Amino acid sequence: MQSAITTNTLTKCFGDLKAVDSVTLSVKKGSLFGLLGQNGSGKTTMIKMLTGQMKPSSGTAQVLGTDPSTEPVAVRQVVGIIPEQETPPSFLTSEEYLSLVGKIRNLEDIEEKSQWWFDYLDFGDKKDVLCKDLSRGTRQKLMFAQAFLHKPELALIDEPLINLDPVMQRKVKRFLTDYVKSGNTIFLSTHILEIAEDICTDFAILHKGKLLHTGTVKELTDKNIHLDDFFMDLVERGPMDV
């Protein structure tokens, strides 16, 4: 099966600290891939390198066949990204922001596309409110909308549900699984293991920058092992075989 993302000994150092340490992995097209790890394990740095926001210290990566370190804009043109911190521009309204993103991405029918997201995520009443005045949950919805406005083949999402209420979490989870079923790929990073167990098909565990394990969720459920138990064992005791 073709890969949406491949990395080969990808490494990022900040001074003496190896935030990501020789990570080699492959994300299949059509998978909902969860990158799991504790706070500070290197998940966000991985996403930043995969989207060309940060250059690796060594190693290589390919995202939909493009090297993000040499062609970051080409990568960001075809993927959708939801960053860890929701930072839409302070003084634009939600509607104006989606319009700006649509224009930057050269989309047609931006208004209709935006309206679909306002309706789907139920925040149409906030479309004329400045981003700085939105609640964190609404900002997260807005960031979700901007990432999927152009229906990307691949979306990279950092902590997707953290500010959403339970009703909206369920809706977003359903959206993500349906999105993958229609042939797209999702790469999400999270430390909330229930989310990963619930929706991911594949996962990798990152610990202190090192890749401890990659596999499928089905492999675990077939053996009646919960992902959180597996994760705890692995992180506390070191690598083990499934």
Added chain:
Amino acid sequence: MFELLTSMFKEEWRMHSTMFGNLNFALFPVLIFGIAFMGAFLIPLIRTIMDLSLLVLLVHAGFVLMGIMVGSFGLMGKEIMNRRFGQASLLAYSARSLPVSEKKLFLNFVIKDIVYYFFLWVMPFCGGLILASPFLGMGLYYPLLVLLTLTLSFLTGLCAVFLLSSGYSRSKKAFAIVIVIMAALAALFIFGFNGGITALLPPLAVFYSLSAETLAVSVGLILALFALSMIFFTSEYQSSEKHYKNRHTPLSRRLARLPAHDLVAKDFIDLYRSGIGIGQMIFSFLLPLVLIWVMLSLMGGFLSEVKLLMIFAVVTGVIASTMYTWLTEFDAIASYMFLPLQMSSVMKAKIESFAILQIIPILFLTGIALFSGTLVYLPHALVLSLSVSFYALAVAVRLCGLSPSSLIYSAKVFLTYLLMIGPPTIILIILAFINPVLACAGILLLFPAQYLLESGYAKWDAADFAGF
């Protein structure tokens, strides 16, 4: 109380040092000290071309403006930090989570700002003068007097802006009333009591005539401004959910001829809705320039109107170049990094917005030329001013990318900025003094400006996103 104050000092230091490293920031006061020390040796030379009273006036006004700048940044710190870093929290804004009253927090904040920036700016500057004084046969009296009067000037600016912002946080009407009262008092002192510029700036009166009376007036003004700001102070900012029409689409359509019209439209919406456009125009552009024009005009007998216009054109150009910082105050760079944009695309859009904003210095210079009866030299002054402005912009883009207001505090960046701006502008002033037509030589600056912009784009596109 003391624990809070020391924590605020640590916070202020770390805020700066995390941006450009401990050493680079620690060198900043050393750099100011060095500049003042070496600059002192130029005083005899400057006296041959400029009346000493003008220099005294300019230095004192500069420290008032610095106080205004420091106070503005301190009070807008949370907003700016949040935009720049995404999420930031300062102790000064923790009244709701700490068992400390808001006024006590504000008092600590003010004391911290005074002491911190005294040692960062005022003391190093005066230290340089003090060290140079024996070599110049000046004695210690004047350098120590300058230390006193520059400190007072700095505090006057700082407390004035605290009062203005306290009034603003109460209500916009209160803010307008405070401005009108301050302007009326200034006018009354200057014209009513025939006090001239020393009445507007009491520390100058202390400099020219040190006495218990002049000192009391100067200190009294600072205390009055500070006491009033404490009375008005509130951290209860009225915030309501307002609804806005979609202005971006029509504005973007109207600017369609510009390559980056979508981002330029965003810049102007930011400027308008944030209030920063008007605020910056008044406090960072019109106010300093009017003040400088008033001061230069006082030297009318010494320099011809045309020469004054040429100096003013250069000063306007340098100050107008800081409009680039207005445009970079709104968002964290992170806001753009997940979109298919290069840093250089965002910079180019800001430069297009900057070019439109240059209508302000053009109108301002035109007004000055009309007012001073030097309209015939306006084209020369405009060429000079715009060339300097675009050149200084290119230097800022090359050195600071999209973070000019924070990176300028790096000693290395600041020194490079001064060295790249200073010599060309001095040469242009000399040329314009020789013959106003030679002011048009300023256009030559556009060649290095173009090179600096191109190399700046390449530099910042290759840089890792550092978080600010």
